[in-house]
């Protein structure tokens with residue numbers, strides 16, 4: 205007996221839960237299908253939660269959502285092999301409620317978020333994989349699952365199935381994602397007693413710190429590292445473009461091991477017990493990698509649509525926002541009695557264009573390409589910066605003018621005058 | 637045929653840790669799972685249903701969050717699920733748990749007779765293996781523990797034959813219905829339920845029974861007050877302080893190696909050296 209729903213949402217990650225919740229609240233009959241044992245069991249995010257996106261969906265989320273620490277300090281480090289140079293920004297403004305950013309554990313957060321969707325009326329089934337979309341010509345009319353009696357019908361399907369969306373590729377909606385458009389990230393969760401974490405980072409009971417890292421930890425590849433404080437654990441990881449991993453033949457775990465033994469990082473996790481190891485892809489192709497995300501009876505949201513702002517490390521908030529917008533589109537059409545045709549669903553595209561999602565991604569559209577072609581940003585500059593700091597700070601009888609000259613020379617020697625100007629321009633173009 | 641399967645939601649012991657400073661068990665964030673042994677019991681009950689028809693009811697006594705475990709059992713194909721939950725049950729030991737579950741089973745029997753009661757061989761968080769036998773005793777049922785196989789059931793003569801794993805061999809046992817079976821692990825493999833089962837599980841209106849529903853009037857007979865068992869201390873076993881020594885074996889003749897090894901051993905255990913020397917004489 206095949207059932208029929210208004211909408212089927214594939215995936216119970218950030219995008220899927222936002223969509224299912226919004227659809228159910230909007231009075232639609234929605235089925236959500238997740239392949240993991242529970243929502244969140246397959247999700248690997250760091251993770252920082254940006255309050256704004258979830259607040260737009262569940263305004264009082266702070267009362268019940270499982271949150272680890274609110275962030276009061278952001279560190280940005282550029283590392284070479286033995287040093288880091290960077291900035292730390294800590295502000296009491298981040299200690300004023302309502303807080304702006306939190307660390308979360310995805311497995312806990314996703315379960316809570318999914319519970320809200322179910323309470324709103326969505327039906328969620330887990331441990332079930334959608335194996336393909338059911339098509340009538342070009343129109344999506346349902347899904348096939350790996351369960352016995354596994355076909356289910358719906359007027360529309362939202363694909364919120366994450367970065368490597370096999371379903372859309374199989375249905376011919378877009379081509380395979382390319383190794384140069386995704387990063388492979390590995391991360392570990394290290395357990396430490398709460399008091400130890402608070403002492404090491406000089407923070408209070410609920411407060412947290414983020415360290416974003418770039419430089420030689422990516423071993424010359426395009427990539428970054430991160431370290432976040434949770435309540436009783438530290439999450440740290442590193443991610444680089446898949447195409448670079450392929451070329452350089454460095455294994456991700458070797459990279460992470462190196463990062464953990466860096467003299468600036470090792471003391472932060474000393475004595476910890478590793479709890480969890482995970483690897484996951486992150487879409488990093490940016491604006492130009494975004495496929496068509498709507499059609500007859502289908503919409504794509506979240507990582508499946510490549511909606512990630514790599515340089516700002518924003519993904520979950522884009523996932524939630526796109527999931528919400530996709531759902532709102534369907535709710536509005538349903539209320540107006542309009543069918544879910546490609547023409548009507550183009551409304552989703554307009555909503556995306558009006559939101560911060562497309563505006564931000566458009567702003568950084570050149571970035572992936574520029575960083576792919578200019579690896580000096582990940583190799584030469586970190587070293588130069590560290591050496592410059594070293595030269596300036598060390599007191600050794602050399603006069604300051606000579607020191608400045610030698611720093612200048614080291615930059616010119618490494619990149620040439622023209623090269624330096626070019627790099628400055630390229631960097632500016634990337635983030636302009 | 638009506639089987640009742642008693643299950644428990646437990647913290648996933650593979651992920652439990654003991655706080656290094658306070659020595660208490662840290663449950664926070666540890667995922668809850670169905671006690672793995674209970675799944676063998678449930679699957680066996682479902683197989684009997686496949687063969688003889690009938691109903692499989694799943695029961696658990698636990699906090700409201702145990703609902704998830706029951707829904708999972710429904711998604712595997714169980715027909716009904718009952719959550720026995722009451723604040724006064726908190727802190728119950730195995731004696732009280734078997735008391736409350738027996739009361740629950742009696743209540744179930746008011747509407748449908750029970751042929752078989754299943755439990756897992758034990759739980760992974762308590763490891764006592766006492767609740768199943770406790771229920772059998774209270775109901776005056778035949779008790780078959782550590783069952784590895786249900787050979788056959790003769791519904792007409794109300795008989796059952798099972799294989800039971802005992803020390804040093806397998807026993808073939810025959811007894812009469814109704815009876816209680818505690819299932820051994822590794823005896824079957826849990827099925828992958830149909831889509832229909834999943835939908836039914838997600839939509840099922842769970843029965844939640846509190847203490848008074850199962851007819852226990854006196855709150856003093858359950859929970860901490862009713863439990864004679866006292867857990868006086870919980871502690872993590874101290875890791876062995878001595879680590880194995882790894883000796884580099886490269887480029888050395890076997891003879892040299894042997895004497896190096898012996899020399900090391902004897903420096904650490906001089907008594908052993910004396911002993912051997914004495915015997916050699």
Ligand SMILES: Cc1cc2nc3c(=O)[nH]c(=O)nc-3n(C[C@H](O)[C@H](O)[C@H](O)COP(=O)(O)OP(=O)(O)OC[C@H]3O[C@@H](n4cnc5c(N)ncnc54)[C@H](O)[C@@H]3O)c2cc1C
Nearest residue numbers: 215217218219239249250252334365366506507519520523
């Ligand atoms: C190491 C790492 C760190 C990150 N850090 C941050 C951060 O700090 N802040 C931030 O905002 N973002 C971060 N991100 C990005 C963020 O995790 C993603 O952008 C976000 O999870 C995307 O949500 P989603 O719902 O689109 O996809 P996902 O969260 O991946 O969810 C997809 C879901 O679909 C399910 N699914 C897939 N295929 C099927 C199928 N065929 N049938 C049924 N179910 C299916 C999956 O099991 C999964 O649960 C990080 C990512 C990684 C890998």
